[in-house]
Amino acid sequence: MWKYWQRIMASLALFNALLLCLLLQNLLADAKVVVLLSAPHTADVRTYTNVARELSSYGHETYVCVPQFLLDSNLVNTDGVKVIPYGQYLNNFDSFFFQTVLDRFWRGENIWVRDYVSLIQSMQAIVRQILTDQNLITTLRTIKPDLFILTNGPFFRNIVTLPYMLNISFAYLGSFNDLPGQRVPFSPSSTACPGYPEFKEEGMGFYGRLATSLCNVVVTFLDHYFMDDKMVAELAPNSPKASVSEISRMAKVYIIESEPILDYAKPEMPYMKLIGSTALTKPADLMPPLKSFIDNSEKGVALVSSANIPAPIAKKMMLAFQQQNLSVIWRVHFSPANTSRLMTMPWVPQNDILANRKTRLFVSHCGTHSQYDALYHGVPILCLPLYGDQFYNAERAKSKGFGLSANLATISYKQLAKLMSKVADTDKYRNSIERASSLYKMFYKNPSETAAFWIDHVIENGGIYMRSTAQTLPLFKLLTLDIMAFVFLVIAAVILVIVCACVFCFKIARKCLTALVRPKLKKS
Known part of the structure; x- marks a missing residue:
């Protein structure tokens, strides 16, 4: 009897083992290899590592391409993700990319078209280096990705050549909401344009709508200057001929780190998924000594985050801080003497400090991720933008009542001190951003998990059902320029026919009149 039960138990154990093997086999069959390649910028790479960790929980094998300079400086948390190092040739991309623009800003000079053209050319050269990096390409061919996740930023647009040359599907993940490139029908006069920060969500007069329209038209038609179609033909000679724009519109889904609470409301299509910020983490x-410094502050603290700033600007900021009732935590890359009400650090746990109830003001250059940190924790912002989309970000924060903005290069220390006090002490700014914070937390609970969900969704189900006919159209057809040209020609033809008919009738009438009048003239 005992032997009989032993045989039954052994059979059950064998059956369970076989069942487990079958389940594992099915899981492995469903698991896909996903490679995330962002622009070589610290904030973008951090976003991709956060999403990669969430995506791994779906059973997929995820890899994040991380530039070597970020690995060397330990600026990105790569725990729990597989890393593909690359880009020894990039050096410190963050410093290089915006240095020309920053130098001009501190000198009080305008940024000219040639500066942006130079940035475009430099970025195209960097993308070409990445696409011709044989170590990277060999690694990618070895792991055989099923899906690429790429950045859809204008300066990094040509990277879409990579999945095309390897014949692999891709999706987009990033903060850039490119309505024309995504083939989203929109009104140019009532849709915010990054090149025109003075947009007002509550409505504008004629000249404001005219400026917004012109900005959107210029951005739409200049977009092709960011694209290098020759790069596609050169690096993907065996693939069907296609432009960068055409390849970009093959994306399975556009996952966009934006939403209408911090940003302005914009038109959406089903293939666009607005998720909020993936950079937010649990504080x-x-x-x-940070904890004791904040606990000992009587009036609360202001967190000031500044980049590499010139000495005169730093001196001006120091004078402004001395006039504050608030204690100040200042992230800055040099170390003036700390006092009982001023603490300087080369790096600060920004998210953790903003989460503290005694933080009353955030002074920032207003990068997208920093704005989301302030929004999430309901801390009013004083924006001091320096370059790029920071001016747009600063204006939208001001427009929504989250704070104020100023030009750090030209403002005096007294004006800076006054603005800091105004934002920190005026209830309307805190009330506005706290109300927005509640809405954000209600709708965007875990953006990284949401991004992972949609990536997994298109892996399993594809994205055909979300696509629009507009995505197959060239720009002139999307804008119905061909229809308008046809209508114009029809109207012109009708007008021409009417004019010709009038001329013909006039000539006939003239002849008839002449025929009637001439005999009477002869008799007289």
Whole structure:
């Protein structure tokens, strides 16, 4: 009897083992290899590592391409993700890319078209280096990705050549909401344009709508200057001939780190998924000496985050801080003497400090991720933009009542001190951003998980059902320029026929009149 039960138990164990093997086999069969390649910028790479960790929980094998300079400087948390290092030739991309623009800003000079043309050319050269990096390409061919996740930023647009040359599907993930490139029908006069920060969501007069329209038209038609179609033909000679724009519109889904609470409301299509910010993480407990500094502050603290700033600007900011009732935590890359009400650090746990209830003001250059940190924790912002989309970000924060903005290069220390006090002490700014924070937390609970969900969704189901006919159209057809040209020709033809008919009738009438009048003249 005992032997009989032993045989039954052994059979059950064998059956369970076989069942487990079958389940594992099915899971492995469903698991896909996903490679995330962002622009070589610190904030973008952090976004991709956050999403990669969430995507791994779906059973997929995920890899994040991380530039070597970020690995060397330990600026990105790569725990729990597989890393593909690349780009020894990039050096410190963050410093290089915006240095020309920053130098001009501090000198009080305007940014000219040639500066942006130079940036475009430099970025195209960097993308070409990435696409011809044989170590990277060999690694990618070895792991055989099923899907690429790429950045859809204008300066990094040509990277879409990579999945095309390897014949692999791709999706987009990033903060850039490119309505014309995504083939989204929109009104140019009532849709915010990054090149025109003075857009007002509550409505504008004729000249404001005219400026917004012109900005959107210029951005739409200049977009092709960011694209290098020759690069596609050169690096993907065996693939069907296609432009960068055409390849970009093959994306399975556009996952966009935006929403209408911080940003302005814009038209959407089913293939666009607005998820909020993936950079937000759960705040950690503050450690000494930060904790004791904040706890000992009587009136609360202001967190000031600044880039590499010139000495005169730093001196001006120091004078402004001395006039504050608030204690100040200043992230800055040099170390003036700390006092009982000023603490300077080369790096600060920004998210953790903003989460503290005694933080009353955030002074920032207003990058997208920093704005989301302030929004999430309901801290009013004083924006001091320097370059790029920071001016647009600053104006939208001001427009929505989250704070104020100023030009750090030209403002005096007294004006800066006054603005800091105004934003920190005026209830309307805190009330506005706290109300927006509640809405954001209600609708965007875990953006990284949402991004992972949609990536997994298009892996399993594809994205054909979300696509629009507009995505197959060239720009002139999307804008119905051919229809308008036809209507114009028809109207012109009708007008021409009417004019010709009038001329013909006039001539006939003239002849008839002449025929009637001439005999009477002869008799007289």
